[in-house]
Amino acid sequence: MDPFKKHTGLVLPMDRAGVDTDQIIPAVFLKKIDRVGFGELLFHSWRYLPNGQPNPDFILNKPQYKGATVMVAGDNFGCGSSREHAPWALQQYGFRAIIAPSFADIFRNNCYQNGLLPVVLPDDAVQTLMSRALEIPNYRITVDLENTTVSDDHGFSVRFPVDAFAREKLLNGWDDIAMTLTKADAITKYERTHVPARGA
Amino acid sequence: MAPKTIFEKIWDSHLVHAESGKPALLYVDLHLVHEVTSAQAFDGLRLNNRKVRRTDLTLAVADHNVPTDDRSRRDVVLKDEVSKAQLDALDRNAKQFGLTYYDMYSENQGIVHVIGPELGRTQPGMVIVCGDSHTSTHGAFGSLAFGIGTSEVEHVLATQCLLQNKPKTMEVRVNGKLPAGVTAKDIVLAIIGKIGTGGGTGYAIEYTGEAIRGLSMEGRMTVCNMSIEAGARAGMVAPDQRTFDYLKGRRFAPQGEAWDAAVARWKQLPSDPGAQYDKVVEIDASTLVPHVTWGTNPGQVLPVTGKVPSPSDYKTAIERDSAERALAYMGLKPGTPIQDIKIDRVFIGSCTNSRIEDLRAAAAVAKGRKVASTVRAMVVPGSTHIKHQAEQEGLDRVFREAGFEWREAGCSMCLGMNPDTLSPGERSASTSNRNFEGRQGKGGRTHLVSPAMAAAAAIAGHFVDIRNWN
Ligand code: SF4
Numbered sequence: 001m002d003p004f005k006k007h008t009g010l011v012l013p014m015d016r017a018g019v020d021t022d023q024i025i026p027a028v029f030l031k032k033i034d035r036v037g038f039g040e041l042l043f044h045s046w047r048y049l050p051n052g053q054p055n056p057d058f059i060l061n062k063p064q065y066k067g068a069t070v071m072v073a074g075d076n077f078g079c080g081s082s083r084e085h086a087p088w089a090l091q092q093y094g095f096r097a098i099i100a101p102s103f104a105d106i107f108r109n110n111c112y113q114n115g116l117l118p119v120v121l122p123d124d125a126v127q128t129l130m131s132r133a134l135e136i137p138n139y140r141i142t143v144d145l146e147n148t149t150v151s152d153d154h155g156f157s158v159r160f161p162v163d164a165f166a167r168e169k170l171l172n173g174w175d176d177i178a179m180t181l182t183k184a185d186a187i188t189k190y191e192r193t194h195v196p197a198r199g200a
Numbered sequence: 201m202a203p204k205t206i207f208e209k210i211w212d213s214h215l216v217h218a219e220s221g222k223p224a225l226l227y228v229d230l231h232l233v234h235e236v237t238s239a240q241a242f243d244g245l246r247l248n249n250r251k252v253r254r255t256d257l258t259l260a261v262a263d264h265n266v267p268t269d270d271r272s273r274r275d276v277v278l279k280d281e282v283s284k285a286q287l288d289a290l291d292r293n294a295k296q297f298g299l300t301y302y303d304m305y306s307e308n309q310g311i312v313h314v315i316g317p318e319l320g321r322t323q324p325g326m327v328i329v330c331g332d333s334h335t336s337t338h339g340a341f342g343s344l345a346f347g348i349g350t351s352e353v354e355h356v357l358a359t360q361c362l363l364q365n366k367p368k369t370m371e372v373r374v375n376g377k378l379p380a381g382v383t384a385k386d387i388v389l390a391i392i393g394k395i396g397t398g399g400g401t402g403y404a405i406e407y408t409g410e411a412i413r414g415l416s417m418e419g420r421m422t423v424c425n426m427s428i429e430a431g432a433r434a435g436m437v438a439p440d441q442r443t444f445d446y447l448k449g450r451r452f453a454p455q456g457e458a459w460d461a462a463v464a465r466w467k468q469l470p471s472d473p474g475a476q477y478d479k480v481v482e483i484d485a486s487t488l489v490p491h492v493t494w495g496t497n498p499g500q501v502l503p504v505t506g507k508v509p510s511p512s513d514y515k516t517a518i519e520r521d522s523a524e525r526a527l528a529y530m531g532l533k534p535g536t537p538i539q540d541i542k543i544d545r546v547f548i549g550s551c552t553n554s555r556i557e558d559l560r561a562a563a564a565v566a567k568g569r570k571v572a573s574t575v576r577a578m579v580v581p582g583s584t585h586i587k588h589q590a591e592q593e594g595l596d597r598v599f600r601e602a603g604f605e606w607r608e609a610g611c612s613m614c615l616g617m618n619p620d621t622l623s624p625g626e627r628s629a630s631t632s633n634r635n636f637e638g639r640q641g642k643g644g645r646t647h648l649v650s651p652a653m654a655a656a657a658a659i660a661g662h663f664v665d666i667r668n669w670n
Contacts, residue, residue, distance in 0.1 A: 015521075016521070016522065017518045017522055018522060020497070020636045022615075022638060027639075028616070030237075030617065031265065031617065032282070032286075033240070034239075035240050045638045045642055076401070076431065080333065080428075082331060082333040082347040083236075084237065084331075084349035084350040084351060087349075102398055102401060105402060106349060109348070109352065110351065113349060113351035114351070165223060176363055177244075177355050177359065180225060180355065180358075181358070181359060183217050187227070187359060190216045190227055191227075191360075194213075
């Protein structure tokens with residue numbers, strides 16, 4: 001996994017609550033068996049018209065947000081299915097961080113696994129960022145995981161809460177499996193004593 | 201010792217390693233695998249030269265992509281080549297890594313959350329995971345079961361463990377008795393309507409109370425299944441005699457002395473008197489009525505006696521905005537009585553409501569009646585065993601004579617990865633769990649209901665109140 005330390009980028013305001021993973025990437029696109037090629041499929045139903053052309057009304061297609069790398073969204077972002085294709089699609093499109101008042105649990109874990117940073121900010125802070133992204137041309141913010149701050153050049157700066165261990169992992173790009181394998185002895189020991197409720 | 205909840209008992213007994221400030225390393229007793237969320241995980245193993253640590257605790261099945269029309273012959277090839285490639289990949293991976301795999305021709309095949317319990321692989325006190333959010337279903341047996349992503353699938357394959365932060369606990373106490381015509385599906389829709397689609401985020405829910413005790417195992421599975429629709433990754437019900445009766449004699453359930461020892465262990469699992477939850481929610485089952493979703497998330501739900509709301513009924517701007525979007529997407533006008541909404545399609549199936557009891561409930565409504573001429577209705581059993589059982593009971597005949605399609609087992613129109621989908625603008629009454637935009641096919645409009653309500657809607661051509669419909 002690539003580490004995440006600090007990122008500055010253009011902000012996309014996704015002014016909706018409960019953006020579910022079926023919207024982030026619809027099920028018909030989950031048939032691929034590799035990890036690439038999901039960026040073009042991000043928000044497919046909202047992004048493309050029935051004739052396959054980009055929907056000009058959808059925020060992602062507006063020229064001023066081309067190249068956005070930070071998304072600001074409403075609460076319960078990423079609810080629904082456990083598909084890790086959702087963070088893959090966001091990341092492959094170019095997003096590095098998502099800011100929202102709350103995230104669904106599985107989605108948030110999946111983000112951490114891939115170095116996509118979910119940032120929880122209070123409602124009013126999210127609203128501020130949302131309106132600035134709508135009003136200020138080329139509005140960019142900096143997400144700094146080392147100092148756990150989100151800031152812009154217009155005087156906005158807030159700290160965000162982050163699980164200390166998740167932060168360390170992201171900063172260093174650590175791999176969970178490699179870490180757990182260092183506990184192989186503990187696993188073997190557990191297996192010897194654990195009475196599992198298993199039959200066959 | 202301080203009294204513990206069932207969640208804490210299972211959590212504590214599965215700790216392989218714990219360090220403060222870090223996620224716990226939990227042991228996994230059963231890892232279920234399906235074709236959609238596993239291919240990239242197996243690739244990861246290959247890339248790093250890793251093996252599956254416990255092939256005996258891993259079970260793979262084909263469910264999401266499988267066609268539900270003719271599967272009688274192995275030489276009938278799958279028309280959708282991309283789906284076929286994904287199913288073939290699971291087949292190859294299962295062989296290469298030495299896993300038990302039920303392909304779409306296996307008699308044990310079915311939706312992953314249906315076959316685990318049905319085969320007795322799902323047992324009380326276990327930690328169960330699967331790359332699928334509805335893994336919460338297995339919690340109905342008093343296990344801690346939750347969905348994980350593909351990276352975590354790879355982690356479990358390689359280590360049989362999972363790194364997890366401990367969730368908080370929520371008790372959802374459903375008091376009283378359910379009135380006739382009101383089902384487990386209505387309980388859980390009412391809960392989601394009450395606490396909201398994010399209300400359970402960060403929690404493991406335990407469902408308690410008289411109405412939950414009164415549910416069959418099928419009904420408890422329906423309730424636990426949709427915990428994730430309230431944001432909770434896990435939902436659980438403490439095991440009792442009904443749980444043991446369901447499991448006894450199942451293919452992978454313990455036998456003989458091992459059974460007695462297992463039951464003795466399982467009886468220790470229920471939450472101790474006085475155990476504390478971080479949050480408690482209460483619902484009175486005796487006041488519940490059949491529910492129907494009107495919008496594009498499961499929290500946008502109403503009693504069948506209700507009327508489609510207006511955005512102005514909502515307090516916050518963001519709620520008004522999502523109501524407005526939902527109305528536009530669903531093609532509904534505020535104030536429309538739910539029972540005036542006409543439907544085009546009916547889907548009876550999915551890991552929420554495709555078990556034998558669900559099919560019986562739907563068949564009881566369909567018996568001797570005809571599906572409305574404007575409606576196409578299908579019944580998709582949750583597993584091949586359920587299909588056979590239903591056929592032995594003659595339910596297939598009841599459905600066919602009423603004009604329902606009787607199909608092979610799989611996820612089917614729950615998410616439309618196979619050819620069973622809604623066309624743009626089509627409206628369904630569905631016994632599944634998600635009414636998200638496009639969930640059952642791009643542009644499709646989904647209303648979630650119980651099996652009896654779905655069957656009745658198929659016949660009437662619109663929603664009806666099953667309590668006074670005949
Ligand atoms: S039936 Fe639907 S919800 Fe259940 S596992 Fe299949 S796709 Fe997921």
